[in-house]
Amino acid sequence: MINLYPGSPQEILKPAQTGFIVFTLVMALLIxxxxxxxxxxxxxxxxxxxxxxxxxIDQPRKIGFTIPWLLGLLMDVADGxxxxxxxxxxxxxxxxxxxxxxxxxxxxxxxxxxHAVPLLLLNDTIVLLIRxxxxxxxxGYWYFFGSLIGxxxxxxxxxxxxxxxxxxxxxxxx
Amino acid sequence: MEHTPPPFFKTGPSPLTRLxxxxxxxxALLIADARFKHLDAIRQVAAVAxxxxxxxxxxxxxxxxxxxxxxxxxxxxxxxxxxxAQEQLAAAALTQKTTxxxxxxxxxxxxxxxxxxxxxxxxxxxxxxxxxDPFSQxxxxxxxxxxxxxxxxxxxxASGVVGQVTRVYPMLAEVTxxxxxGHLIPVLNVRSGLRSVLVGTGVHGVLELQFVPLxxxxxxxxxxxxxxxxxxxxxGLPVAEVMAIExxxxxxxxxxxxxxxxxxxxxxxxxVVQGSEALPPRPPEDAEQTPRGRKGRKGG
Numbered sequence: 001m002i003n004l005y006p007g008s009p010q011e012i013l014k015p016a017q018t019g020f021i022v023f024t025l026v027m028a029l030l031i032x033x034x035x036x037x038x039x040x041x042x043x044x045x046x047x048x049x050x051x052x053x054x055x056x057i058d059q060p061r062k063i064g065f066t067i068p069w070l071l072g073l074l075m076d077v078a079d080g081x082x083x084x085x086x087x088x089x090x091x092x093x094x095x096x097x098x099x100x101x102x103x104x105x106x107x108x109x110x111x112x113x114x115h116a117v118p119l120l121l122l123n124d125t126i127v128l129l130i131r132x133x134x135x136x137x138x139x140g141y142w143y144f145f146g147s148l149i150g151x152x153x154x155x156x157x158x159x160x161x162x163x164x165x166x167x168x169x170x171x172x173x174x
Numbered sequence: 175m176e177h178t179p180p181p182f183f184k185t186g187p188s189p190l191t192r193l194x195x196x197x198x199x200x201x202a203l204l205i206a207d208a209r210f211k212h213l214d215a216i217r218q219v220a221a222v223a224x225x226x227x228x229x230x231x232x233x234x235x236x237x238x239x240x241x242x243x244x245x246x247x248x249x250x251x252x253x254x255x256x257x258x259a260q261e262q263l264a265a266a267a268l269t270q271k272t273t274x275x276x277x278x279x280x281x282x283x284x285x286x287x288x289x290x291x292x293x294x295x296x297x298x299x300x301x302x303x304x305x306x307d308p309f310s311q312x313x314x315x316x317x318x319x320x321x322x323x324x325x326x327x328x329x330x331x332a333s334g335v336v337g338q339v340t341r342v343y344p345m346l347a348e349v350t351x352x353x354x355x356g357h358l359i360p361v362l363n364v365r366s367g368l369r370s371v372l373v374g375t376g377v378h379g380v381l382e383l384q385f386v387p388l389x390x391x392x393x394x395x396x397x398x399x400x401x402x403x404x405x406x407x408x409x410g411l412p413v414a415e416v417m418a419i420e421x422x423x424x425x426x427x428x429x430x431x432x433x434x435x436x437x438x439x440x441x442x443x444x445x446v447v448q449g450s451e452a453l454p455p456r457p458p459e460d461a462e463q464t465p466r467g468r469k470g471r472k473g474g
Contacts (some may be wrong), residue, residue: 026227033224033231035303043308065192069200077220078228078339080314080348081307083213084203095193133438134208136309137355137376143308 005083016059016076023072029064032077042142045150049093049123051114054154054161056097057104068094082134089126093119098105109155117151194292222344228314228346232302241440255342296330297321302346310355311376311438317430318345326406328447334412334436335359336444347446351438352413353381353397359415362401365392369401372414372432379438381414383430388421392430408447412436 028051036044048071055063072087079086096119097104104115126145132138187195207213228456297317305312317323319342327339329349341348350357355376361383362369368391371384386392396416402409414432421428 008458029224030227030231032306033228034301035232035235036306037304039307041308064200065189065196069196072200073203073216073220074224077217078224079307080305080312081309082204083207083217084200087203088197088200091193095189098189131309139308 010166012167013162014167016062018062018164019163021059024161025055025067028052028076029071030074043050043149045120045153046123049090049120050116050150050153051161052090053093053119054095054157056094057112059103059162060098060101063094065091065094068155082130082149085130087129088130093123095129096122101151103126109158112158113151113154116154118152120147123147154165195297208439213348213456217341218343221346225343225345225364228302235303243454244467295331295448297448298443299323299324299329299347299446300443301441305348308369311374311378313338313349313351313441315339315347315446316345317347318343318346318347323347323446324448328411329405330411330445330447331436331441334414334434335407336436336438336441338406339446352434352436353377353379353438358409359407360401361398362409363392364399366396367394368392369403374400379433381432383416383432386425386427386430388423388426388428390428392416392419392428394419397435399431 028047028118031047051073052063056068068090069087072085072090073083075086075090076083100115100119100160104112107115121144124144128138128143186192239265239335299315299317299321302314302316305314313336315323315329321340323342325339325342329336331337335352337349337351337354339347341351349385351374352359352372353374353376355374359372360369360371368386370386370390372381373384375382383392383398396415397412398414398416400407400411400413401411412435414434416430417433418431419428
């Protein structure tokens with residue numbers, strides 16, 4: 001049976017590959033760039049924020065602050081939004097992830113997801129505040145819906161991103 | 175921070191310091207972009223960097239669309255063919271009439287000494303995707319500066335005005351839709367000849383006519399076309415239809431709600447109109463005289 005709890009002592013994981021981290025971030029960017037429209041835009045979590053938060057909690061040393069900031073700039077250009085709004089929100093999200101990582105890593109998957117949701121909501125709120133200051137209208141409460149979906153996706157994403165780190169099972173152990 | 179590493183490991187500045195550095199950088203970018211619009215160079219570089227990803231991401235949707243176009247049934251093709259033939263006939267009659275009218279118009283204009291209107295050229299562009307910004311209504315086209323698309327050019331579809339190019343990259347262009355909050359178009363009521371300004375509300379498919387006096391001649395179903403006085407949109411392009419008029423006795427103006435005629439958000443292909451009529455330049459004498467006058471005053 002596959003163990004879903006990364007913090008459990010009986011499983012020793014292999015170190016995360018830098019190449020894999022880069023690959024997952026590029027894939028998240030690609031998913032964000034898909035032509036979302038209509039209700040798809042409502043339920044879509046910010047995949048870059050989600051994957052970024054995961055790696056900030058799992059591998060804080062490998063992420064740092066430059067990568068979130070640059071990813072934010074790319075998102076701003078792709079969305080044609082104000083230059084720097086995602087850069088700022090991703091930077092703060094990365095800080096929150098790094099600050100909380102030792103606490104969050106202690107928990108099993110469900111409490112981890114419960115930690116992730118407020119952080120993703122914080123990410124949304126920063127973007128929202130910037131846009132309100134810049135003179136946009138409040139888009140409605142569905143704007144926050146994507147982050148809740150992000151929380152629901154957390155266990156699945158956590159499982160997928162952990163896959164390359166899991167040791168191969170020997171026939172002796174099965 | 176509580177969990178700082180022991181000082182004998184070199185880890186650079188603390189996370190809080192780095193957070194502050196990057197936050198200040200982001201805020202500087204935000205202010206520079208919102209206030210001074212000075213960041214086009216950086217934006218262009220980042221746009222080129224992300225262009226391949228954007229094309230890859232847009233590929234599945236356009237592939238599905240092309241596949242859909244390939245598998246149309248024989249019956250629907252025939253039906254469309256008959257319909258098109260009929261439309262062609264009707265259009266041919268109209269065209270002949272138009273040619274006659276055009277020549278007549280040209281001669282009349284010559285007699286009046288009016289400027290010849292330039293024939294407009296337009297570029298067919300494919301809509302890559304709608305911008306995923308919940309705060310604004312924009313679409314991204316697959317043509318950019320490489321294809322002569324320029325900032326400020328109007329974008330239309332077969333039935334009406336869609337929007338205006340507001341940002342150009344080498345291979346992409348961003349179009350602000352007419353329904354975007356604060357987007358303005360000067361329009362003319364076809365029936366009554368009343369001029370006013372049509373403004374986007376930020377709500378999907380809703381436009382508002384501004385500064386319409388309570389006693390103005392506006393009726394439900396009135397067609398609104400561009401008036402052309404802005405020098406951006408060519409005159410006479412259909413824009414919207416009046417849906418509802420709410421006279422509010424407490425206010426000076428009545429609230430007139432309109433519906434865009436062009437398929438503002440459900441197009442796959444649009445036209446970028448080029449070389450729209452340029453406004454005549456300001457009279458040069460004024461510009462030359464004013465500084466000279468000032469100089470004279472200063473000297474005296």
